[in-house]
Amino acid sequence: LRLAKGKESCLILDFVGRHREEFRFDRLLSKLTGLSRAQLIEAVDKGFGLLPPGCHIHLQRQTREQVLRSLRKLVQQNWRRLRTELQAYAALRGRTDIRLASFLAEQAIELDDLYRSSGRSGWTNLKRDAGLLSGPTGSEDDYFGRRFGDLLHIDDPARTDLLCSLREPDAAYRARDERERRLLQMLAYQIDAQQHQKVSGEDFLQRLQRHPEHTAELAELGGVLQARSSLRAQPVPGLEDVPLCLHAAYGIREILTALGWLSPSRRTPFQAGVLALHERKVELLFVTLDKREGYHERIAYRDYAISPELFHWQSQNAAGPQTPAGRRYLESPGNGWTFQLFVRAAKGTPYRACGPVTLERAEGAKPMSIHWRLGVPLPGRLFREFSILRGA
Structure with missing residues (x-):
């Protein structure tokens, strides 16, 4: 793989044999491509269109079908496997010393494994299913568990700071100025994806704080997102009054809310x-x-x-x-x-x-x-x- 004068390309032949059923193709291909598991399934099926310039991965038909079966089976069994891994991890570490960041790092688990668009999803729900939470099931456990998955792209330092500020379940967070109110409104509309449901950031936070385990989960998630971000806080030139960070990642609702086009009194599909x-x-x-x-x-x-x-x-x-x-x-x-x-x-x-x-x-x-x-x-x-x- 070394660079050399006059060397214009490098061809790698990888012969995929009859791997054991539990072989983790997702980890192998993620390391090579930087793609999440959801992106990998589409890439293996339809072609690796998101690779860096000059790179190409070609899978023969039989190999592609084998890898796809493995990836899809992993997704289907994912929650049961995660629950088993968390139970074993808790037995070693102690039930009272379980943190999201350490569990992900020590078990080589990705956030995409934990936060899914359908079925059981989220850190609180996983702990409950693993027997680590004794309280009754909350009325919005499934909803928040899935919706928190729409926050995994956050790398803006101001936004991860906001999530971390919710660290104490009963913390009475209050926005101090218009910028912080917009940040809170962005969080509300990104989590609550119902296009026609208008709500203020403060009211949404009150709703969230009625579920202290999910409030604590958001703070832990914020710490994980903060640790993996390398962005420095830098306002977007020309939009210095808007809570957006140059080169940071945002969903469309977050951008429109930051600019005030979406607000507590206006929520129009765009x-x-x-x-x-x-x-x-x-x-x-x-x-x-x-x-x-x-x-x-x-x-x-x-x-x-x-x-x-x-x-x-x-x-x-x-x-x-x-x-x-x-x-x-x-x-x-x-x-x-x-x-x-x-x-x-x-x-x-x-x-x-x-x-x-x-x-x-x-x-x-x-x-x-x-x-x-x-x-x-x-x-x-x-x-x-x-x-x-x-x-x-």
């Missing part, structure tokens, strides 16, 4: 790729790079990073040089409008707050092809993920 905030003269550009799933061919725009400083973006189909949207782009920045770029690799993954972009050049119509210059260059990790060569 599915478009752009959002013009006329009162701020800021337009948000939401980009999904891999549009193979869930997008009609007519909106399969070609978007990609050309370099850490330049991003190629195609407007919506209706935009042309003479349309209001097209004029906003072409006449900026003299017209006072600014643009903020949010990019995700594929549907179902979080967006990255890439910061402000300015017009470099534009051509064509319906859609327009625009080169944006980023105010802050992409870190190497994000450039590789968003590059034109991704998946090549």
Whole structure:
């Protein structure tokens, strides 16, 4: 695998034999690709489209079927296996000294193993099923156990600090200013995914604190997320008053709540790729790079990073040089409008707050092809993920 002068490629042949039934293909492939188990199942089935530029994994049909069977069986048996592992771990460590972070690290378990979209899910529920919690089952145990899985992307230091501040189950957390109120509102709307149910962050926190075991679980989860994040707190240029961190990961509800478009009194579904905030003269550009799933061919725009400083973006189909949207782009920045770029690799993954972009050049119509210059260059990790060569 070593680099050498004149060496342009490296071919690795791995012969998959008749492995024992409990062989962990997920750990092997996750180490190679950086993909979660859910992403691995799709990648093995449909192709590894999220690999770094220049990398390719090809599985022969029989091997692919064997690996898929193993991964799917692991998912189906996952909760029973986790319960058994936690019971054995508690027998060694003592029932009163069980912490999420140490259990995950010492048992080589991923958060994705624990937080699942269906069935039993979550740290509190696992402890209860393993016999480590003696209290009665809560009315919202299943709901919170599943919904906390929508927080696993959080790497913004301010947001992990908020979760950790809930460390004591009966702690009376109070938002001190508008920024902290927005952070709390972001948490409320990310956990509570019911699109038409409006609630304030304070009211949601009161609801959560009626379930102290889940409040404590959030604090433990915050500690795990905080430990694995390498981001430093840095506001998004041009949005310094908004509780967003440059290059941090966010769901769409979190971004819209941070900017006040979603609020305790307003919760409107949003599915478009752009959002013009006329009162701020800021337009948000939401980009999904891999549009193979869930997008009609007519909106399969070609978007990609050309370099850490330049991003190629195609407007919506209706935009042309003479349309209001097209004029906003072409006449900026003299017209006072600014643009903020949010990019995700594929549907179902979080967006990255890439910061402000300015017009470099534009051509064509319906859609327009625009080169944006980023105010802050992409870190190497994000450039590789968003590059034109991704998946090549």
